[in-house]
Amino acid sequence: MTSPELQTPGSRLGGFLIGECIHQGAHAGLYRVQCVEGQIDPGCALVLKQPRTDHGDAADLRRFEVEHQALRVLSGPQVPRLVDAEDAAQPPWLVMESIDGASLQQRLDQPALPAIEEVVGLGVALAQAVYQLHLQQVVHLGLRPDRVRITPEGRVVLLGYGLSWHAHHPDLHAGLAGAAAGEAGWMAPEQLLGVRGDPRSDIFALGAILYQLLTHELPYGLPDTEAALRQRLWREPPPPRRWRPEIPPWLQEVLLRCLAPEPAQRYPSAAHLAFDLRHPQQVRVTARGESLQLAPAWTQWRRWWRAQRLLRGLPALRPARALSEVPIVLLAVPQEDTPADTLQALRRAALRALGTRPGARLACVTVLVPPSRSDSLAQRRQLAQLQRWAQGLEGPGHQTSCHVLMAPDIASALLDWAQRNAVSDLVLGAGSAADDGVAVRVARQAVCNVQLVRAAPGDRLTG
Secondary structure: OOOOOOOOOOOOOOOEEEEEEEEOOEEEEEEEEEEEEEOOOOOOEEEEEEOOOOOOOHHHHHHHHHHHHHHOOOOOOOOOEEEEEEOOOOOOEEEEEEOOOOEEHHOOOOOOOOOOHHHHHHHHHHHHHHHHHHOOOOOOOOOOOHHEOOOOOOOOOOOOOOOOOEOOOOOOHHHOOOOOOOOOOOHHHHHHHOOOOOHHHHHHHHHHHHHHHHHOOOOOOOOOHHHHHHHHHOOOOHHHHHHOOOOOHHHHHHHHOOOOOHHHHHHOOHHHHHHHHHHHHHHOOOHHHHHHOOOOOHHHHHHHHHHHHHHHHHHHHOOOEEEEEEEEEEEEEOOOOOHHHHHHHHHHHHHHHHHHOOOEEEEEEEEEEOOOOOOHHHHHHHHHHHHHHHHOOOOOOEEEEEOOOOOOOOHHHHHHHHOOOOOOEEEEEEOOOOOOOOOHHHHHHOOOOEEEEOHHHHEEEEE
C-alpha cells in the first residue's frame, strides 16, 4: 500500500517551492525544493523533510525534533547543512542541503563484494566523520549503510539523526530509558539496555557496517525478536574470515574489537579505529584475528553468564568518557645529533601527556629527509632504532607505535601526519628559536595541543 504524500508538488511552504517527492519512508517524507523569489539562495540543492503524521505515532515527531536539534548544533563536511526549519507548523518541517552521491547501501546492493582495500579506505573516512560528531558532543546511535552518503568528491556525509544524543541538550528519548532504541542490525548491546550517550555505541555500528561491506552479511543478521537481539550481549559474530578467507587477520582483529559486547573492550574512540585502519602493521593480532571458527562452547557460556550480571544492573556498563581522556599523542623523535638529556626530556614529556588515562595512545614519529632518491633501507634501519628507543614507553592501559616518514619538509610532515591521524597532543623538542625553525612552525600551525620540550625542565614551553 502506498503511503500518502504530505505535500503536493508545485505548492509552497515557507519560502520554498515543493518539487518531486524523492522518498516516503516509515517515519518521514523527503521532497526536492527550491527557494521562491525573494528568498536568499543558499547556493546548494535543497531537500525538505517532514515527519509522517498519518499513522498517529508520536515517536515520529520525537525523532524529527531530535534531528532538528542535532542539525542546529552540528557543523562540518560530514553533516548536511541546515537551511531553514519550522517547528510550529503542523506537521513541522526542515530544509537542508541535498547530498549528491551514492549511499553505502547502494554499494551493498551490487552483487560483487568490494575490494578489501576499498572497504579499509571507506572505514577510515567513516571513522573520521563519526569522530567529528563525537568532538561536537553528539552520538549518532542510528548508523546504518543507507545513512552514509559518499559524494562524487569522496566526502562522507552522515544522515538520519532521529535517535541521536547530545551532551548539552535535553534528551528527547529519555522517556525510553530501559528500552531498546536503535537499528536492529547495527545496534550496540548497551542500546538494548537503554544506555544512551556512549560514543563507543557508534563504534559498534561502524564495525557492523564494515563487516557487512566485506562479507555482504550482518554480524547478527536482522533479528526481529527481543531474545534474538539480546544474543549480542554475549554471543560473538562469526569471524568475517569464515565468509571471506582472504580478509587479513589484522582487519578481522579490528572488526571484532569494534563488535565487542562491552564498550570497554572496543576502541576508546573513532580516532583510534581510524588509526589502526591506516596503520595495519601496528595492529596486534591475537587468536581472534586468525580464527575461522566461532568461539568454543565454554567461552560462549562464560560470556552468557557475564551478560546475565550486566542485565541485572545497568551501572555495570561503563558510561561515556570524554574524548580528551583517550588522546592520541604524537612524540616527534629527532633523527640524529640529539643530546641524551633532550631525548630523556622528550620521554618524560610524552609520559606526562599520556598520564594514567587507559586507552591513550602514543605514536613515536621520526621524519627522514630523503636524498635524491628514497632510501628504504635507511627507513627500515631508523624504524628499528626508534623501536629500541621507545621500549619502556608503553605503560598499562595504553599502546605505543613507531613510524618513520620520508619527507623533504619535517614540519609539514609532522603537521600533516598529526591532522590525518586526529592527534590530540604533539610533543617535540624546542629546537631553534628562529622563525623558520621546525618547532616554531609546528607550534604556530598545529590544530592540536603542542608541547615544546627542552632538556632543562624550567625551559619547557607550551604552545
